[in-house]
Amino acid sequence: MISAPSAALVYRWTDHTINPPGEARSILRRVLKELGLSDDVISDGVLAVSELVANAHEHACGPYEVHLRSVAGRYICEIHDGKPLLPTGLYLAAVASPEATASEAVSGLLTERGWGLHIVNELTQGQWGFQVTDWGTKAAWVVLAEASAARKPEAARRDGRAEEARRSDVLTKQSS
Template sequence: MTMSKTRSEGSLPVVSLPLPVDVTAPAVARQAVRATLASLGFDDLAADDVLLATSELVTNAFEHGEKPDKLEVEYADGRLTLRVFDSGTNRPRLKEPSPMAARSRGLQLVHALSEDWGHELCAGGKYVWAVFSLHRTEAAG
């Protein structure tokens, strides 16, 4: 899979990556986001929350029968936005997980780690997005 810069919005172009429709999608997405953050000059510590949220968003798209289609990453004005597209129209819901449940914490994590998150319907399905405040150092660009 190769990333492509699809359009300019704000200060840096959107990076778009088609995702595989199998269990490798979260790992492929994490690798792409890690490379994008490194190219923007962010260190691993700044990337940790974004990478965990990436895994959760892609896993949710995969596990809920609405296979992930595409990942977009955009950085502008100190805000990084992730978008995970899938072909489903079921709206994601923030559930209160049971202490005994082994699952159902993905969106809770995204909610806790991101500045904001939500979803939008679009042609062919929907996308779930999450926004993070990340500020680059002067040395990084």
């Protein structure tokens, strides 16, 4: 189970927020740059997270939050919403064979809309999903990058503990 307090709060929005995906992209891009992630990792991660933010805003209820944490050498971004039910049937159309009939494809939720989850799957190489939180609500999650990939060349020469402390400081700043 996911427990949000162990993660840094990056962004919070409500049902009345005008453009949550755009705001989340902007804020997350800045945070990931501060962590030293590569431009490719940032671009892929920001796009994947913005798709999940859009889905939460459209299909769930608030409160909504985006959290970022580093666990076991990986950066994981979580998109929390107030809906307690995990989605079902989300990827049926995505795994349908190219030879599937139209009626078979229509049976999935990813027919005319919902291509964002295909994008999320591709960008994260399948490292994403949904879980129930400790509070009985839902969180979508994506693995953004290996934390070791965040090291810039000058940081790689520093003591490993100092670099970990720096990353921890960046995440802590986002929580306050």
